[in-house]
Amino acid sequence: MRKENPIGVFDSGSGGISVLHSFRRMMPQEDFFYFGDHINMPYGEKSPDEIRALTINACDAMADLGIKALVIACNSASTAALDRLLARYQFPVLGIEPAVAKAAALPGKGLLLVMATTATLASLRFKTLASPFEDRVTPLPCPGLVELIEAEDKSGQDAYLSHLFSSVPKEDVAALVLGCTHYPLIKDKIAQAFQKTVPIIDGYERAAETLLSRLKNARLLNEPGQFGKVMINSSGGPETKARLERFLVDQLSLIQTNNPGD
Numbered sequence: 567m568r569k570e571n572p573i574g575v576f577d578s579g580s581g582g583i584s585v586l587h588s589f590r591r592m593m594p595q596e597d598f599f600y601f602g603d604h605i606n607m608p609y610g611e612k613s614p615d616e617i618r619a620l621t622i623n624a625c626d627a628m629a630d631l632g633i634k635a636l637v638i639a640c641n642s643a644s645t646a647a648l649d650r651l652l653a654r655y656q657f658p659v660l661g662i663e664p665a666v667a668k669a670a671a672l673p674g675k676g677l678l679l680v681m682a683t684t685a686t687l688a689s690l691r692f693k694t695l696a697s698p699f700e701d702r703v704t705p706l707p708c709p710g711l712v713e714l715i716e717a718e719d720k721s722g723q724d725a726y727l728s729h730l731f732s733s734v735p736k737e738d739v740a741a742l743v744l745g746c747t748h749y750p751l752i753k754d755k756i757a758q759a760f761q762k763t764v765p766i767i768d769g770y771e772r773a774a775e776t777l778l779s780r781l782k783n784a785r786l787l788n789e790p791g792q793f794g795k796v797m798i799n800s801s802g803g804p805e806t807k808a809r810l811e812r813f814l815v816d817q818l819s820l821i822q823t824n825n826p827g828d
């Protein structure tokens with residue numbers, strides 16, 4: 567494992583771009599290699615066994631390309647496969663999970679609304695994260711929202727959110743947890759539905775701090791001063807790769823798209 571290698575960032579599709587943004591802000595000197603498994607998306611409506619197998623398959627391919635750390639930028643994949651991935655690779659592996667504890671630590675005792683995929687909300691890991699706050703945690707499954715985000719279907723997203731939130735007692739909500747990495751890509755719309763009065767929590771900054779300190783301890787950080795590049799790829803081919811580039815431009819307003827070996 568060499569410190570010159572990129573940090574791998576994996577998601578079922580384009581959602582992990584929102585995570586990449588936070589990690590890149592924290593570690594601007596690092597190169598990142600992002601892979602979206604668009605051809606097999608959505609993961610969030612699949613069984614844990616299917617999600618685990620797909621995740622391991624994609625992450626093995628990333629590991630073969632040579633990465634020095636791996637961020638599972640997908641709650642559905644982390645809740646299903648993180649234990650297996652931690653035992654599988656020599657390099658640091660970190661998963662993104664619903665930031666329930668961070669939301670619970672905010673002032674206020676109202677509901678903690680957790681938007682996530684069906685698979686994440688059904689997982690044992692989510693139940694463990696939610697159990698200390700079980701009187702406050704309100705799971706809100708969002709099947710179909712990931713597809714509307716990937717399709718960049720703005721009017722479809724508006725209609726979906728308006729229907730989704732119509733049954734939510736908004737005045738009782740203390741915080742909204744985005745438990746799927748796709749949702750921050752439409753954070754403005756979600757915030758708007760709550761008149762921007764409810765804190766929206768994702769937990770990526772804390773995850774980025776954790777990876778920063780692990781890489782530092784392992785002496786795997788690049789030298790400060792340089793500006794790392796972002797390489798992206800997708801199992802879905804040129805159309806989904808172009809979509810990733812659009813999301814990346816949106817999120818980072820700066821992009822350099824090369825693949826390892828290019």
Ligand code: DGL
Nearest residue numbers: 581608609610641642747
């Ligand atoms: N971005 C993934 C997550 O954080 C879910 C997308 C999907 O369902 O494939 O859970």
